[in-house]
Amino acid sequence: RKEVEQDPGPFNVPEGATVAFNCTYSNSASQSFFWYRQDCRKEPKLLMSVYSSGNEDGRFTAQLNRASQYISLLIRDSKLSDSATYLCVVRTGGFKTIFGAGTRLFVKA
Amino acid sequence: NAGVTQTPKFRILKIGQSMTLQCTQDMNHNYMYWYRQDPGMGLKLIYYSVGAGITDKGEVPNGYNVSRSTTEDFPLRLELAAPSQTSVYFCASRTGGDAEAFFGQGTRLTVV
Numbered sequence: 001r002k003e004v005e006q007d008p009g010p011f012n013v014p015e016g017a018t019v020a021f022n023c024t025y026s027n028s029a030s031q032s033f034f035w036y037r038q039d040c041r042k043e044p045k046l047l048m049s050v051y052s053s054g055n056e057d058g059r060f061t062a063q064l065n066r067a068s069q070y071i072s073l074l075i076r077d078s079k080l081s082d083s084a085t086y087l088c089v090v091r092t093g094g095f096k097t098i099f100g101a102g103t104r105l106f107v108k109a
Numbered sequence: 110n111a112g113v114t115q116t117p118k119f120r121i122l123k124i125g126q127s128m129t130l131q132c133t134q135d136m137n138h139n140y141m142y143w144y145r146q147d148p149g150m151g152l153k154l155i156y157y158s159v160g161a162g163i164t165d166k167g168e169v170p171n172g173y174n175v176s177r178s179t180t181e182d183f184p185l186r187l188e189l190a191a192p193s194q195t196s197v198y199f200c201a202s203r204t205g206g207d208a209e210a211f212f213g214q215g216t217r218l219t220v221v
Contacts, residue, residue, distance in 0.1 A: 042215075
C-alpha cells in the first residue's frame with residue numbers, strides 16, 4: 001500500500017464549479033499535512049497547510065480526518081487559473097515528507 | 110532572493126556515465142530533500158538530510174548517493190546512469206516544525 005494515495009483524475013470541471021479532492025495516508029503517526037500545487041513542468045508550491053480543525057483560504061478549504069486517515073481539498077467557484085496538479089503531502093516523524101501522485105484538474109470556460 | 114538553486118537545468122547522459130546534480134539553498138534551512146518525478150507521476154523521495162553530516166534514504170535511493178558537508182549544499186550523485194533514471198529531479202529545503210518546503214526549479218535528466 002502506498003503511503004499517500006490520491007485519485008489521479010483528471011477532473012474536468014466548468015468555471016464556477018465546486019470540486020473536491022481526497023487523499024488517504026497509511027501511517028497513523030503522520031504529523032503534518034499539506035496541499036501543494038504544481039503547474040505543468042514547474043516545481044511544486046505550497047497551496048495550504050491542513051490543520052485538524054480544518055482551515056480555509058479564500059476559495060480553498062482543507063480538512064483533516066485523523067480517525068479515517070484522510071485529508072481533503074475543496075475548491076469553490078473554480079477559475080481557469082486553478083488548472084494544475086494538486087499534490088497531497090504528508091510529513092511523518094518531523095522530517096520525512098511524502099508526496100502523493102497528484103490529482104490533475106482542468107477548469108474549462 | 111535565490112532560495113533553492115539547482116544546476117544544471119537540463120542534462121543528457123549516456124548509459125554508464127556519472128554526474129552530480131547540485132543543490133544550494135541560502136535560507137539556512139536544516140532539512141533538505143531530493144525527489145524525482147517521472148512523467149505524469151508524483152514525487153518520490155530519494156534521499157533527505159536533517160542537517161550537515163546527516164543523511165538518510167527515502168523511498169527510491171538505489172543508484173544514487175548524497176552528501177551534506179555544509180548546511181547550504183546537498184548534491185545528488187548518480188554513479189552509473191541508467192535509462193530508468195530519466196526523470197525530473199527536484200531539490201527542496203525547509204526549516205523545522207510545520208514549515209513549508211521550498212523547491213528548486215528542477216533538473217531534467219535524460220539517460221540514453
